Amino acid sequence: MPLPTHLLPTTVVGSYPQPDWLVDREMLSKSVPRTRMTEIWRIPEAHLEQAQDDATVVAIRDLERAGIDIVTDGEIRRESYSNRFATALEGVDSENPAMTISRSGLKTPVPRVVGKINRTGPVELRDMEFLRRNTDRAAKITLPGPFTMSQQAKNEFYKDDEELAMAFAAAVNAEALELQKAGADVIQFDEPWVRQDPEAARRYAVKAINRALQGITVPTVLHVCFGYAAVVAGSNKPTGYSFLAELADTSAQQISIEAAQPKLDLGVLADLSSKKIMLGVIDLGDPTVETAAVIADRIRHGLKYVAADRLIPAPDCGMKYMPRHVAFGKLKAMSDAAAIVRKEIS
Numbered sequence: 001m002p003l004p005t006h007l008l009p010t011t012v013v014g015s016y017p018q019p020d021w022l023v024d025r026e027m028l029s030k031s032v033p034r035t036r037m038t039e040i041w042r043i044p045e046a047h048l049e050q051a052q053d054d055a056t057v058v059a060i061r062d063l064e065r066a067g068i069d070i071v072t073d074g075e076i077r078r079e080s081y082s083n084r085f086a087t088a089l090e091g092v093d094s095e096n097p098a099m100t101i102s103r104s105g106l107k108t109p110v111p112r113v114v115g116k117i118n119r120t121g122p123v124e125l126r127d128m129e130f131l132r133r134n135t136d137r138a139a140k141i142t143l144p145g146p147f148t149m150s151q152q153a154k155n156e157f158y159k160d161d162e163e164l165a166m167a168f169a170a171a172v173n174a175e176a177l178e179l180q181k182a183g184a185d186v187i188q189f190d191e192p193w194v195r196q197d198p199e200a201a202r203r204y205a206v207k208a209i210n211r212a213l214q215g216i217t218v219p220t221v222l223h224v225c226f227g228y229a230a231v232v233a234g235s236n237k238p239t240g241y242s243f244l245a246e247l248a249d250t251s252a253q254q255i256s257i258e259a260a261q262p263k264l265d266l267g268v269l270a271d272l273s274s275k276k277i278m279l280g281v282i283d284l285g286d287p288t289v290e291t292a293a294v295i296a297d298r299i300r301h302g303l304k305y306v307a308a309d310r311l312i313p314a315p316d317c318g319m320k321y322m323p324r325h326v327a328f329g330k331l332k333a334m335s336d337a338a339a340i341v342r343k344e345i346s
Contacts, residue, residue, distance in 0.1 A: 001135075001136055001137060001138050001139065001183075001185055002138065002185075003070065003138045003185055003186070003219070004069040004070070004138060006069075006342065007308045007309060007311075007342055007345065007346065008299065008308065008311060008312070008313055008338045008341060008342050009069040009070060009138075009312055009338075010067065010068050010069050010070070010312070010313050010314070010331075010334055010335050010338050011068060011069060011070035011071075011140060011186075011278065011312055011313075011314050012063065012068060012070075012071070012072055012314060012315060012318075012319065012331065013142075013188075013223055013225075013256060013278075013280075013314055013315055013316075013317050013318045013319075014072050014074075014075050014081060014140075014142040014188065014190070014223070014318045015072075015074060015075040015078070015081060015318030015319055015320035016059040016062065016063065016072070016074030016075070016076070016318075016319050016320070016324075016327060017319060017320060017321075017322055017323065017324040017327050018055060018074075018076055018320065019055050019058070019324070021042060021043075021051075022041065022042060022043060022051055022052070022055050022076070023040045023041060023042060024039075024040050024041075024042060027039065027040050028040050028079075028320075028321070029321060031108070032080045032081075033079050033080045033083050034080070034082070034083055034086070034094075034097075034108060034109065034110040034111060034152045034153070035083060035087060035094040035097045035109045035110065035111055036079065036083060036087055036094055037079045037080075037083070038079075040079055052076055052077045053130065055074075055076045056073050056074060056076040056077065056127075056130060056131075056134070057134055059073065059074030059076050060073060060074065060131065060134050060135050062074075062324075062327075062328050062331075063331065064135065064137060065328075065332075066328055066331035066332040066334075066335055067331075067332060067335030067336070067339075068137075068331055068335060069137065069138060070137065070138040070139070070140050070185070070186055070312075071131075071135055071137050071138070071139060071140070072131070072139070072140050072141065072142065073127055073128075073130065073131040073141070075142065075318065075320065077127060081142065081144060081190050081318060081320075082144035082148060082149060082152060082190065084123065084124075085123050085124065085143060085144055085149075085172075085175070086111060086144060086149045086152065086153065086168075087111055088119075088123040089117050089118065089119055089120075089168075089171055090115065090116070090117070090118035090119075090120050091113055091114065091115035091116050091117040091118055091157065091167075092111045092112070092113055092114075092117065092153065093111060093112045093113075093114045094111040094112075096112065097109035097110055097111060097112065097154075098110055098111075098112050098154035098156075100154070110152055110153055110154055111152075111153045111154070112153065112154045112156050113153050113154065113155050113156055113157050113158065113164060114156050114157055115157055116157070116167070117164070117167035117168055117170075117171055118171070119170075119171040119174050119175060122175065122178050123175060124141060124143065124175060124179060125175075125178050125179065125182055127141065128141050128179045128182040128183065128184055129182050129183070132182060132183035132184075138185040138186065139183065139184060139185050139186075140184065140185065140186035140187070140188055140221075141179050141184045141186075141187060141188070142187075142188040142189070142190055142223070143172055143175060143176060143179075143187070143188070143189055143190070144172070144189070144190050145172070145189035145190055145191035145193075145194075145208075145209060145212065145222070146165050146166070146168035146169035146171075146172050146189075146208040146209065146211070146212050147165050147191055147193060147194055147200075147201060147204070147205040147208050147209065148190060148191050148192060148193040148194070149165075149168045149172075150164045150165035150168055150208070151193040151196065151197060151200075152193070161200060161204075162203065162204040162207075162208075165204055165205070165208040166204075166207070166208055166211060168208070168212075169208040169209070169211035169212040170211065170212075172189070172212040173211060173212045173213070173214050173215070173216075176212065176213070176216055177215055177216065180216055180217070180218050184218060185218060185219070186218060186219045186220070186221060187216060187218060187219075187220050187221070188220070188221035188222070188223055188256070189209065189212060189213075189220070189221070189222055189223070189252070190223045191205070191209065191222055191223065191224055192223070192224055192225050194224055194243045194246075194247075195224060195241055195242050195243050195244075198242040198243040201243045201246070202243070202246060205243070205246070206246060206247070206249045206250050209222065209250045209251075209252065210250055210251050213250070213251045213252060219253050219254060219276075220251070220252040220253055220254065221252060221253070221254040221255070221256050221278060222247055222250060222252040222254070222255050222256065223256035223278070224241065224243075224244065224247070224255070224256065224257060224258075225256075225257070225258040225280075225316060225317045241257070241264075241268065244257070244268055244271065244272070245268070245271035245272070247272065247275075248271055248272050248273075248274055248275065252275070253275060253276055254275060254276040254277070254278050254312065255272055255275045255276075255277055255278065256277075256278035256280075256314060257269075257277065257278070257279065257280060258280040258316040258317055259279055259280040259281070259298075259302070259316065260280050260281055260282055260283040260284075260298055260316050261280075261283040261284060261285045261286070261316050264280075266301065266302060266304070266305040266306075267305065269305045269306055270305070275310070276310045276311070276312060277302070277306045277310060277311055277312065278312045278314045279298075279299070279302045279306070279311055279312065279313060279314065280314060280315060280316030280317070281295050281298040281299055281302070281313045281314070281315075281334060281337070282295065282314075282315040282316060282330045282331075282333075282334055283316060284315060284316050284317055284319065284321075284322060284330075287326060288326075289326060289329035289330050289333055290330060290333055291333060292333045292334075292336035292337040292340060293337070293340075294333075294337075295313075295333055295334050295336075295337035296337040296338075296340045296341050298337075299311070299313055299337055299338060299341045300341060300344075303341070303345070308345050313334055313337070313338050314334075315330065315331070315334070319331075
């Protein structure tokens with residue numbers, strides 16, 4: 001489908017809340033799984049795909065009703081933004097995970113890379129085909145970025161993490177090329193880990209991202225954030241990115257940033273003047289639904305730093321961990337806000 005031509009087209013970062021009848025949200029709320037977490041699904045295996053399809057249609061319709069211009073499938077079939085793709089690759093062992101300990105002392109099981117990374121077949125192709133069949137709006141699909149996947153696994157095969165990231169990049173690229181053929185209007189890579197280890201990111205993140213983007217001709221997005229509001233409290237979020245200006249060197253046309261909750265100083269966007277900016281204007285740490293007036297002010301603030309033809313209003317991050325009525329209300333308010341500001345500038 002053609003991308004919207006009006007100014008300030010709205011979109012989402014990717015995920016939308018999964019229904020309580022589909023997943024155990026209490027279990028989900030405790031982590032962002034790196035390995036498979038099949039126990040979160042409430043539906044028996046024999047009926048799970050059908051249930052996920054039904055819930056995906058509900059998510060797509062919610063996005064459409066909220067007035068979102070560029071929709072996703074809500075990532076309803078995923079346990080996390082990254083684990084479904086990462087653990088589907090040959091060479092990755094998620095059955096016998098390694099344990100990592102975060103800076104906050106949290107233990108997380110992560111997949112071990114025990115052999116050559118190889119994409120043996122499509123992972124998200126059916127998701128994209130299903131989305132394309134079920135909406136006439138512009139459609140975006142997301143993939144975990146190669147740098148982030150390399151940081152979320154224990155490397156027991158490649159000589160170093162750079163070689164691992166490049167192997168993931170080749171796999172992501174093969175998948176993205178198929179998703180493009182299946183009708184993706186926009187392809188997004190989620191790369192939140194570039195700010196976790198900016199030193200490693202400076203060495204090879206841009207190189208890996210550009211390898212993953214090779215041959216993609218539809219618009220591409222890089223999403224960077226400070227973590228889900230439900231998992232990372234606002235007080236723990238930095239107010240600036242440690243790795244952002246460097247993303248100007250990637251071949252992605254758009255950079256998606258979290259700006260509402262951390263109250264980001266948008267002066268940093270001067271470094272990204274060659275890119276379109278997907279600007280986070282919905283605070284996912286705020287359990288109330290912001291008014292269209294509040295969100296319109298955030299969009300106007302963004303326009304002081306980014307030309308209107310380069311600004312795409314969006315939530316800060318994925319909405320997976322929110323109550324669904326709140327997520328819907330926030331998206332509707334964002335669409336209304338974009339319409340208000342659009343009138344002012346057209």
